[in-house]
Amino acid sequence: MIEDDGYSLRLYVAGQTPRSIAAIANLKKICEQHLPGRYEIEIIDLMKDPALAMRHQIVAIPTLIRQLPEPLKRIIGDLSNTERVLVGLDIRPN
């Protein structure tokens, strides 16, 4: 189980597209560095089941959704800009 101050993240990817793979690698790196031990990542491959895009109204891939802590937040792209990801996830104040 995730801690109260933990992050529940869901990354939507499309098989092995370069951006999908880059997004997984970047997200893993950022979390290890900035949220060690208090994050949970779920990776959804929309190539296998496109219907899963409905839940979070995904239109662009890759897209990262922060499910917890609330409110829900969304970052589109391969997460190569670490600063933007940290800001988008509210991990560091502006």
Add this chain to the structure above:
Amino acid sequence: MPRDAKPPLFEDADETVQAIHQGDIDAVVVMRGLEGPQVILLHGAEEPYRVLVERMSDGALTAGPDGVILYVNDRLCELTGYPSTRLVGRHLASLFAGEPPKLVPEVTAEASLFRNGDDTMPVAVWSRSISIGDTTATLVRLTDLSIHRRAEQIAAAERFARSVLEQATEAVVVLSPDGHITHASWRAEQLAEQPPVGRMFSEAFPLEAQNTTDAGMLARFSTESLDTMLATRPFHGVEVKLRGERNAGSAFLLSAGPLVDENKDNVGSIVTLTDMTERKRAEEQLTTMVAELNHRVKNILAIVQSVAAQTVRSSGSLENFADAFTGRLKALAIAHDILTHTRWIGIGLSELLTAVLAPYRSADGTRVSLAGPAILLPARTVVPLSMVLHEMATNAVKYGALSTRRGNIDISWRVSGFIDKSIELIWQERGGPELKAGAAAGFGTRLIDRVISHDLDGTTKVDFDPAGVRWTIAFPVGDPAAKRVAVPGSAMA
């Protein structure tokens, strides 16, 4: 207003467009009527390859430079028993039990893949580095080796079973449930008149009961039902013979036991024909030997009894009895030693004379001389002849040539006949005290006469020549099996 309170489409449109322009995304989801959402790839035409990878029979994955799994195909999900969501994001090494495989590009290694958590399966692991966009990744292919291993195990088990059969010294055959022979040991192939594999058991090995009890047992089964029974039920210890010239005179013990597979299902039976011929022969030999021993012990007791009775009658005093009886028992013991040493085969006449007369012969052999051809005495003649020679020697010591210092005995013999051989032996004493005709017909003389005629089936003649007594004894030494089996000493009673 919270960001997720309304559909994000419009709010995020700018961000999406910007992301597309910047090349931050490479796929979009579009709605297609009833089909629902569909993913459209913006770059490359990787779809055919993706389908190939998804549908291939090997497991495949892509791992990032740090070993974290970025992608898995459906087959790898099947092999591991986990959905892709549980595999992506894990470290590659966590898929393997024990030491993870060393990933050397284009080199295949073997490893043990976790399956459903704790179970494992052998896999061949192949890898190669590729660049995906800006990232270096490793493609890994995992091939299930368990089918291959299973085939190897089956082949090894088959080789093992074959070598066991080949080494078996007994006739062992394997029957299918319908009674057909599927395997046969080397010995079984020798016993069968024709190559046994492929035939029904009853056809390859036509059985005949060894005795009446087992005959009834075998007769209860028709040929077909015997085949079926041997192939399906345990069956032990029926003595049988095999029809046909090849195994005439041989006896076998027939046994069958079930053959089960790994699921404990009966898949046939193992039938053994143990060759009992030697064992039965040994049993018969032992029975004969015990009977023979019993017979011989009774004979010895009869001899001892009659010698004792006769000695009592002819002894004037207890002292005389003791001397005579002891001497005769010693002669008997010497005869038995000879028989034991020669395993009841018999002994040469010259050797018998040497052994029995040893106490009376001088060191230079001048007092008792032996002359005659080599001739083997049958075992049955050894005891009576020893007794006779002992009596003659005792008489010579008491009254004849050996009662003086200068007397001597010349023993000579000749053999006549070819098949029905007989021996004529002359015992000539010289240099003893002068004899009076008829004076020496004591017990010893009577014993000699009766043993020769009754036990050796021969004749005796004694001449009381004044120069010295001369015995002429003749007896047959032909094939003892063809003769009446003598009870040595029976004439003495």
